[in-house]
Amino acid sequence: xxxxxxxxxxxxxxxxxxxxxxxxxxxxxxxxxxxxxxxxxxxxxxxxxxxxxxxxxxxxxxxxxxxxxxxxxxxxxxxxxxxxxxxxxxxxxxxxxxxxxxxxxxxxxxxxxxxxxxxxxxxxxxxxxxxxxxxxxxxxxxxxxxxxxxxxxxxxxxxxxxxxxxxxxxxxxxxxxxxxxxxxxxxxxxxxxxxxxxxxxxxxxxxxxxxxxxxxxxxxxxxxxxxxxxxxxxxxxxxxxxxxxxxxxxxxxxxxxxxxxxxxxxxxxxxxxxxxxxxxxxxxxxxxxxxxxxxxxxxxxxxxxxxxxxxxxxxxxxxxxxxxxxxxxxxxxxxxxxxxxxxxxxxxxxxxxxxxxxxxxxxxxxxxxxxxxxxxxxxxxxxxxxxxxxxxxxxxxxxxxxxxxxxxxxxxxxxxxxxxxxxxxxxxxxxxxxxxxxxxxxxxxxxxxxxxxxxxxxxxxxxxxxxxxxxxxxxxxxxxxxxxxxxxxxxxxxxxxxxxxxxxxxxxxxxxxxxxxxxxxxxxxxxxxxxxx
Amino acid sequence: xxxxxxxxxxxxxxxxxxxxxxxxxxxxxxxxxxxxxxxxxxxxxxxxxxxxxxxxxxxxxxxxxxxxxxxxxxxxxxxxxxxxxxxxxxxxxxxxxxxxxxxxxxxxxxxxxxxxxxxxxxxxxxxxxxxxxxxxxxxxxxxxxxxxxxxxxxxxxxxxxxxxxxxxxxxxxxxxxxxxxxxxxxxxxxxxxxxxxxxxxxxxxxxxxxxxxxxxxxxxxxxxxxxxxxxxxxxxxxxxxxxxxxxxxxxxxxxxxxxxxxxxxxxxxxxxxxxxxxxxxxxxxxxxxxxxxxxxxxxx
Ligand code: HEM
Ligand SMILES: [Cu+2]
Numbered sequence: 097x098x099x100x101x102x103x104x105x106x107x108x109x110x111x112x113x114x115x116x117x118x119x120x121x122x123x124x125x126x127x128x129x130x131x132x133x134x135x136x137x138x139x140x141x142x143x144x145x146x147x148x149x150x151x152x153x154x155x156x157x158x159x160x161x162x163x164x165x166x167x168x169x170x171x172x173x174x175x176x177x178x179x180x181x182x183x184x185x186x187x188x189x190x191x192x193x194x195x196x197x198x199x200x201x202x203x204x205x206x207x208x209x210x211x212x213x214x215x216x217x218x219x220x221x222x223x224x225x226x227x228x229x230x231x232x233x234x235x236x237x238x239x240x241x242x243x244x245x246x247x248x249x250x251x252x253x254x255x256x257x258x259x260x261x262x263x264x265x266x267x268x269x270x271x272x273x274x275x276x277x278x279x280x281x282x283x284x285x286x287x288x289x290x291x292x293x294x295x296x297x298x299x300x301x302x303x304x305x306x307x308x309x310x311x312x313x314x315x316x317x318x319x320x321x322x323x324x325x326x327x328x329x330x331x332x333x334x335x336x337x338x339x340x341x342x343x344x345x346x347x348x349x350x351x352x353x354x355x356x357x358x359x360x361x362x363x364x365x366x367x368x369x370x371x372x373x374x375x376x377x378x379x380x381x382x383x384x385x386x387x388x389x390x391x392x393x394x395x396x397x398x399x400x401x402x403x404x405x406x407x408x409x410x411x412x413x414x415x416x417x418x419x420x421x422x423x424x425x426x427x428x429x430x431x432x433x434x435x436x437x438x439x440x441x442x443x444x445x446x447x448x449x450x451x452x453x454x455x456x457x458x459x460x461x462x463x464x465x466x467x468x469x470x471x472x473x474x475x476x477x478x479x480x481x482x483x484x485x486x487x488x489x490x491x492x493x494x495x496x497x498x499x500x501x502x503x504x505x506x507x508x509x510x511x512x513x514x515x516x517x518x519x520x521x522x523x524x525x526x527x528x529x530x531x532x533x534x535x536x537x538x539x540x541x542x543x544x545x546x547x548x549x550x551x552x553x554x555x556x557x558x559x560x561x562x563x564x565x566x567x568x569x570x571x572x573x574x575x576x577x578x579x580x581x582x583x584x585x586x587x588x589x590x591x592x593x594x595x596x597x598x599x600x601x602x603x604x605x606x607x608x609x610x611x612x613x614x615x616x617x618x619x620x621x622x623x624x625x626x627x628x629x
Numbered sequence: 630x631x632x633x634x635x636x637x638x639x640x641x642x643x644x645x646x647x648x649x650x651x652x653x654x655x656x657x658x659x660x661x662x663x664x665x666x667x668x669x670x671x672x673x674x675x676x677x678x679x680x681x682x683x684x685x686x687x688x689x690x691x692x693x694x695x696x697x698x699x700x701x702x703x704x705x706x707x708x709x710x711x712x713x714x715x716x717x718x719x720x721x722x723x724x725x726x727x728x729x730x731x732x733x734x735x736x737x738x739x740x741x742x743x744x745x746x747x748x749x750x751x752x753x754x755x756x757x758x759x760x761x762x763x764x765x766x767x768x769x770x771x772x773x774x775x776x777x778x779x780x781x782x783x784x785x786x787x788x789x790x791x792x793x794x795x796x797x798x799x800x801x802x803x804x805x806x807x808x809x810x811x812x813x814x815x816x817x818x819x820x821x822x823x824x825x826x827x828x829x830x831x832x833x834x835x836x837x838x839x840x841x842x843x844x845x846x847x848x849x850x851x852x853x854x855x856x857x858x859x860x861x862x863x864x865x866x867x868x869x870x871x872x873x874x875x876x877x878x879x880x881x882x883x884x885x886x887x888x889x890x891x892x893x894x895x896x897x898x899x900x901x902x903x904x905x906x907x908x909x910x911x912x913x914x915x916x917x918x919x920x921x922x923x924x925x926x927x928x929x
């Protein structure tokens with residue numbers, strides 16, 4: 097059964113334009129999804145190259161290859177690019193490709209806005225990267241850009257940075273308005289909220305978080321701009337302001353932001369695990385409620401990033417307990433994934449391998465997060481490599497693995513071609529080993545007191561740092577293999593069927609692979625139960 | 630395309646890429662113009678002005694084509710509902726932008742200024758300027774040499790002198806205009822076009838009076854009260870909160886002016902007037918922000 101109209105090429109009226117203009121003028125969710133994903137992939141290699149510079153510098157103690165000033169620029173831009181240029185755009189790309197197909201809509205609700213949301217991103221990152229060649233060099237104050245490092249002591253390029261952040265924020269806000277509107281308004285008849293695929297649910301809540309906190313980030317950079325150029329004193333104690341205020345505003349954005357980078361991953365992993373366990377997800381309702389409660393709690397935990405800044409004791413306690421509370425809904429999700437696999441007829445194709453690794457390694461990151469949440473203990477851990485280990489565990493084998501898993505899982509659907517399973521598995525095992533080699537030893541050096549964001553370290557940390565660097569180079573190389581697998585599938589892959597995966601459920605699998613340029617020009621009827629897949 | 634059983638599927642469009650280009654110019658123009666402030670000769674502002682021209686030009690074409698498409702009946706009920714959701718969530722994002730500034734004001738008033746003055750168990754910041762006394766508004770800043778505080782503040786002067794206090798008239802204007810735009814909408818829905826048009830004119834007039842009075846207040850602040858952006862945290866929060874609000878009033882007034890001009894040109898029907906409705910929600914939003922702002926910036 098297929099909802100695709102054969103011979104849609106007769107429908108020239110809506111076919112894609114030819115050449116480059118197809119990509120510049122497109123309003124098609126599939127084209128825009130591909131643009132986002134390729135953009136994110138390119139930025140992954142740029143941000144990755146910066147990480148390689150960092151690890152080369154830290155390969156041995158002492159000043160090795162770059163100046164401390166340049167090292168700071170590398171750390172800062174690596175973080176900014178990975179967060180705003182890789183993880184977020186990749187998730188938006190997946191949302192574009194998948195949400196309309198999963199809810200039975202022809203496209204996103206506001207297609208022209210959708211094009212705009214994408215094309216301002218390369219503009220913003222182009223400007224950010226251009227600052228490397230400007231007077232004073234690129235931003236060097238860390239991806240958290242704390243005042244006064246980012247105000248009084250910042251290079252002049254901070255002004256471009258501020259406007260670039262504004263544009264990134266605008267892109268996210270417009271993208272999220274589009275996602276929310278699509279989900280609330282464009283579902284096929286019969287798709288009630290509690291029947292929506294979990295990826296759609298996770299994005300509905302993510303989009304809400306984005307619209308709530310990106311404007312706060314815009315407020316923060318605006319205050320910086322005023323302090324730097326127009327004499328205000330938001331973050332200057334001499335005028336009655338407070339640099340700590342910056343941290344509060346930043347983390348009011350920042351903590352929901354880290355959940356923005358993980359909630360869509362929860363949705364992806366749920367789909368992959370149910371497919372390769374050949375069982376529906378265990379506890380669908382509790383999955384939805386868990387995502388929602390994580391999102392709500394994420395608004396009241398921000399100051400766990402500031403335990404050492406000098407808060408009143410009541411604040412320390414409040415933020416410690418509220419942070420620990422988040423572990424409960426997170427635990428619900430992890431146990432639901434395990435229960436879905438329990439007694440399933442499991443197979444271990446590449447997407448499933450990445451999904452299982454996600455569950456295991458993300459949990460490690462969650463547990464180190466719990467350690468950091470203990471305020472008195474955090475006085476020891478704060479600003480050490482232990483924190484670096486924590487957030488890399490949730491972001492690399494967490495968010496990034498989920499994106500890679502999603503690409504393997506849906507690539508046959510998008511392109512119509514299978515990837516090479518052997519190469520995919522090779523990519524997985526190389527990534528899995530090297531990611532742990534890179535980030536696990538960071539826990540040890542962190543607990544022993546190695547500070548983050550410093551280009552040199554004491555002799556005692558030398559051995560572990562060398563292991564970490566070797567792991568990092570290996571991980572970087574493995575991602576070139578990923579590029580190879582994707583290109584090989586697109587150009588030389590075997591034809592994929594519409595169903596692709598035996599156990600896959602959901603509307604997108606009822607379509608051909610690749611789906612027609614416009615799918616669901618008439619809504620599929622779910623009430624009749626025929627489009628269940 | 631507007632039949633119920635099929636969806637609206639859009640054509641590809643050149644508008645967004647031009648807009649993206651305009652925004653790229655804006656980032657470069659705004660960045661270089663601001664960085665060149667105080668330099669003798671700089672042409673960066675030309676780039677900034679060009680970006681504004683591109684952005685406003687594209688916006689004009691974009692909105693015109695949406696209006697045309699709607700008039701041709703290309704839009705389904707579903708698409709119109711999408712516009713409603715889109716506008717609602719856009720306003721929510723604006724609310725959160727103001728929230729950041731209200732948060733900043735609340736934080737300095739409740740925590741950091743009292744701490745600088747020596748209050749609280751963790752108040753080590755007091756050792757920086759032991760002579761500083763915490764009051765709100767902060768008229769004498771901790772480092773009063775580098776951040777000279779204002780001589781006068783804008784707080785409410787007491788009930789008998791209310792009529793001399795500009796924010797009072799501002800509040801009157803804005804609250805009234807929120808009512809008159811509701812009357813305009815109601816008149817339109819009943820098909821009373823003459824009443825609709827006159828209420829719109831009243832609304833935008835009140836809006837522009839507000840902007841004028843706000844400008845007058847800023848002039849007073851700078852000319853006679855020593856209250857400037859550089860006057861420490863009080864001036865900072867005062868100007869940024871009222872400034873961003875004033876900017877939004879301008880924006881809202883421009884939107885409503887365009888809607889009024891369109892209204893005089895015969896646009897909007899009793900059932901189909903989303904542009905006007907969206908403008909009116911925006912206006913109510915600006916009004917609500919003002920009321921909160923009067924309370925925390927001027928009164929308490
Ligand atoms: C059970 C869940 C989690 C808990 C309890 C937790 C707790 C914490 C705490 C207390 C810190 C501050 C450490 C310090 O600076 O001293 C932190 C840092 C961080 N966390 Fe988490 N976290 C959790 C999940 C996540 C997730 C899901 C992500 C992202 C996907 C994430 C990303 C980060 C990042 C990026 C930082 C470091 C920010 C910086 O200083 O640059 N965390 N976490
Ligand atoms: Cu956090």
